[in-house]
Amino acid sequence: MGKLELGIYLALPVVAGFLLQGNDYALTILAFMLIYGVLAMATTICTGHAGQVTLAQAGFFGIGAYAAVLVTLDLDLPFVFGFIASLVVSGAVGYALGVPILRVKGHFLGLITLAFTQVVYEVALHWESLTGGFNGLFGMTKPVLPIPGIEPLYSFILILTAFWFAVLLAADNLVHSRYGRAMHMLKVTEQGAQACGINVSRYKSDAFALSAALCGGAGAFYGHFIGYIGPDSFTIDVSIAAIAMAIVGGIGDLRGAILGSVLLTFLNEPLRNHPLYQPVMYGAVILLALIVLPEGIVPSVLRIARPRPPA
Amino acid sequence: MTDLAMMPQLLASGIMMGCVYGLLALCFYVVHAGTGIINFAQGDFVVLGLIAIWTCIVAFHMPLLLAIPLTVLATGLTVGLLERLLIAPARSREPSVQLLITLALGILIRGLIQLLWGSQPQSVPSFSGDAPIHLAGAAILPQALWIVGGTMVILAVLHFVFTRTLFGLALRGAAGDREGARVIGLNAGLISFYAFGLSALISGAAAAVIAPVISANPLIGLSLSLKGFAGAILGGIDRPQTAVLGGVFIGILETFVAGLISSDYQNMFVFGVLMLVIVIRPAGLLGKRT
Numbered sequence: 001m002g003k004l005e006l007g008i009y010l011a012l013p014v015v016a017g018f019l020l021q022g023n024d025y026a027l028t029i030l031a032f033m034l035i036y037g038v039l040a041m042a043t044t045i046c047t048g049h050a051g052q053v054t055l056a057q058a059g060f061f062g063i064g065a066y067a068a069v070l071v072t073l074d075l076d077l078p079f080v081f082g083f084i085a086s087l088v089v090s091g092a093v094g095y096a097l098g099v100p101i102l103r104v105k106g107h108f109l110g111l112i113t114l115a116f117t118q119v120v121y122e123v124a125l126h127w128e129s130l131t132g133g134f135n136g137l138f139g140m141t142k143p144v145l146p147i148p149g150i151e152p153l154y155s156f157i158l159i160l161t162a163f164w165f166a167v168l169l170a171a172d173n174l175v176h177s178r179y180g181r182a183m184h185m186l187k188v189t190e191q192g193a194q195a196c197g198i199n200v201s202r203y204k205s206d207a208f209a210l211s212a213a214l215c216g217g218a219g220a221f222y223g224h225f226i227g228y229i230g231p232d233s234f235t236i237d238v239s240i241a242a243i244a245m246a247i248v249g250g251i252g253d254l255r256g257a258i259l260g261s262v263l264l265t266f267l268n269e270p271l272r273n274h275p276l277y278q279p280v281m282y283g284a285v286i287l288l289a290l291i292v293l294p295e296g297i298v299p300s301v302l303r304i305a306r307p308r309p310p311a
Numbered sequence: 312m313t314d315l316a317m318m319p320q321l322l323a324s325g326i327m328m329g330c331v332y333g334l335l336a337l338c339f340y341v342v343h344a345g346t347g348i349i350n351f352a353q354g355d356f357v358v359l360g361l362i363a364i365w366t367c368i369v370a371f372h373m374p375l376l377l378a379i380p381l382t383v384l385a386t387g388l389t390v391g392l393l394e395r396l397l398i399a400p401a402r403s404r405e406p407s408v409q410l411l412i413t414l415a416l417g418i419l420i421r422g423l424i425q426l427l428w429g430s431q432p433q434s435v436p437s438f439s440g441d442a443p444i445h446l447a448g449a450a451i452l453p454q455a456l457w458i459v460g461g462t463m464v465i466l467a468v469l470h471f472v473f474t475r476t477l478f479g480l481a482l483r484g485a486a487g488d489r490e491g492a493r494v495i496g497l498n499a500g501l502i503s504f505y506a507f508g509l510s511a512l513i514s515g516a517a518a519a520v521i522a523p524v525i526s527a528n529p530l531i532g533l534s535l536s537l538k539g540f541a542g543a544i545l546g547g548i549d550r551p552q553t554a555v556l557g558g559v560f561i562g563i564l565e566t567f568v569a570g571l572i573s574s575d576y577q578n579m580f581v582f583g584v585l586m587l588v589i590v591i592r593p594a595g596l597l598g599k600r601t
Contacts, residue, residue: 053407100590106406107349111540112589114351115582118537126575236533240414247411279422286415290408291400 001172001254009258010165017157018150027153031225033265034157034164038218039238040245040257041171042211047243048252049175050207051187053106055239056097056113057215059120062234064090064216065223066124069137072224079143083163083220090216091209098208102201117236124231136230140223160221167214171254183207187252215242241268248289250296259298319449321570322563327455327524329562330462334517335539336558337469338510340551343543344486345506346402346499348409352417353539354532356511359420360386360518362428365435365527375438379519386515387508394507402503417532424529432528438520454523461520465513466555473551478505486549534578538565541581545588546597553597 001009013034020026039057046054067089068082075081101112124131131137145155174180183203185193194200223229245264250256267285271278293300335353342350350356363385367378393416401412424430438457443450473479485492485502493499525531538561546557561581568580 047407051407053410100586104589107343107347107410108544110406110410111349111351111537112582112585115537115541115578115585118578119582122576122579240418243407243411244415247408251405251407276426277422279418280426281422283415283417283419283422287397287412287419290412290415291397294401294404294408 006169006172009168010161013157013161013164017154017161021151021154024153027157029265029269031157031160031221033262034160035218035222035225036241036245036265037164037258037261038167038221039215039242040249040261041167041254042214042218043242043246044252044254044257045171045174045214046207046211048246048257049180049187050183050204052102052204052208053110053243054113054208054211055110055236055243056094056116056212057242058234058236058238059113059117060090060094060212060215061219061222061238062120062124062229062231063093064219065229065233066131066137066219067216068220069140069223069229070130072140073137079220079224082224083217086216086220087213090219091213094212095205095209098205098212099201102204102208114236114239117234117239121231121235124234132230134231136228136233137223138228140227142224142227156225160225163217163221167217168254168258175254184252244286248286248293248296250298250300253296253298256296256298260296263297316448317570319447321566323446323449323451323455324570325563325566326559327452327458327562328566329559330458331517331521331535331558332538332542332562333555333558334462334465334513335535336542336546336548336554336561337466337551338513339540339543340548340554341482341510341513342506343548345482346398346503347489348398348413349540350507350510351410351413351536352420352532353510353514354535354537355417355420356386356390356514357518357521357535358424358529358532359389359511360515361435361522361525361527361531362424362529363515364519364522365433368435368522369433379516382519383512383515386518387512390511390514391504391508394504398507399500399503402499417536421529421532428529430529432526432530434526435522437523452524454520458520458524461516465516469513469551472509478502478509482506537578538562538581541585544585550597556597 013030017027017030020030039061043054043057046052064086068079068086071077071082071085072079097116101109104112125133127133142156143159144152145158147155175184182193182198183206185196185198186200186203186207190200193203222233226233241264245260246257247260248264249258249260268278268282271281289297335357338353338356339349342348342353360382363382364378367373367381368375373381397412397416401409437452437454439453441452443452444456445451473483481492481497481502482505485497485499539558542558542561543554544557545560546555547553561584564584565577565581568574569577
């Protein structure tokens with residue numbers, strides 16, 4: 001992505017948040033778009049770019065949230081320490097989990113990572129002394145900037161935007177670096193990658209752990225933003241949302257991840273008030289998008305906008 | 312009751328649930344063999360069957376002889392239609408897309424059932440009463456005999472399909488070598504349709520016999536999928552026999568863990584077993600070494 005394009009992406013939430021000050025509901029939706037944007041970009045790196053299908057995002061999201069909240073609540077440290085803890089703990093769990101399970105591929109990996117998310121849910125539910133069990137943990141406050149003249153919620157959006165933009169910048173650099181191209185080779189042809197001397201298992205673990213750490217960071221923001229976390233905050237639905245945003249927006253395309261997170265968060269908002277219709281509509285929209293736009297929205301639109309020159 | 316005295320009882324319950332997981336593992340085998348897809352909506356196919364059998368028996372008071380075939384047929388037709396509409400267009404797409412499609416299909420089925428039917432589990436009466444049969448220190452529900460018997464019948468029919476019909480041979484051939492199957496002119500689209508259809512017929516039959524035990528619960532799909540898949544991986548998903556045995560083993564294991572340790576961590580246990588198998592023998596405990 002060019003500097004101008006990146007600048008526009010940075011400006012969008014900053015300006016939108018500024019204009020929406022006073023409208024807490026709209027700012028909340030914006031915060032969710034950014035949090036889910038991070039999850040979708042993490043999924044794009046792991047699944048879209050490196051080809052390792054994952055449904056573990058909700059698990060790492062949860063682990064990060066619990067790690068951060070325990071640091072700020074129990075140790076009484078500022079948010080930044082909780083945030084660092086969330087990156088480290090989620091990344092470490094991701095690395096440890098990745099080493100054995102990345103031996104399997106494709107759909108199998110999907111189901112095993114889904115089982116992992118279920119396990120995180122069960123641990124959060126039953127390890128009451130640490131996680132508060134069913135009641136969860138509450139009482140944390142969101143980080144704000146001491147800038148006079150702006151709302152606390154908007155200043156939180158600014159901090160969140162900084163994280164979101166850092167993820168976008170890092171992911172964009174990764175995708176275009178030598179290291180990132182080696183990662184992409186895993187998806188295109190694993191045997192080919194091996195033949196080129198790429199350490200396949202190391203790159204797989206790296207991609208998986210990196211995406212896990214990013215999901216953990218998103219979890220830290222989520223927990224402190226909502227002020228409550230419990231097992232039900234981290235169900236498989238979060239993983240499905242993350243992969244749906246990444247794929248519907250455009251497989252392996254960071255712009256697609258951003259667009260997907262904005263669109264699906266936006267779609268989900270009116271549906272939340274109609275829980276009976278929510279799953280049907282959500283499932284139907286994803287299926288429809290996948291059948292009508294096989295490669296996701298962004299690549300399909302780009303293809304129409306920029307037809308290939310005749311050979 | 313001492314732990315030792317509980318053994319026969321746990322074994323009996325374990326075999327009962329194991330039959331269901333075994334049939335689910337078989338469904339995973341059939342779809343995977345035919346298409347290379349691991350079907351995340353598998354458990355929801357069973358839920359379709361559960362709703363169908365409830366409708367037949369409780370709502371319309373049909374006799375069993377009519378209710379069971381109708382359930383099997385209804386599940387098979389619904390899934391066949393869904394395969395044509397939603398799975399077939401994505402046949403040659405990358406794994407993450409196919410995975411999202413079966414996931415979304417599961418969400419859609421679950422959502423539609425909740426919308427049209429409700430989300431409260433409804434009980435289905437046992438086929439032949441609830442008086443337990445005492446056998447070797449275990450109290451066995453008559454329904455358990457239906458489940459085990461039903462599983463035997465399904466396996467016998469499938470044995471015939473796999474060894475005697477053109478579709479069965481084509482399916483096993485495609486499982487062994489997908490490229491080769493295409494080279495000799497097997498119609499991949501048709502195999503996909505039949506594979507999903509067959510898995511739905513099995514799901515419907517399994518749902519019919521298990522309904523009185525687990526009741527018609529629209530939200531049970533995902534958990535059934537996970538257990539059946541764990542069974543298929545544990546035994547080895549490359550052959551139908553090993554997949555079924557893996558499923559039975561998961562059922563027995565789960566019941567023993569719940570009975571002797573705690574039922575809080577059932578999924579964790581299944582997951583632990585999965586991890587162990589993947590690390591030690593990726594092809595499954597009974598699978599061929601690759």
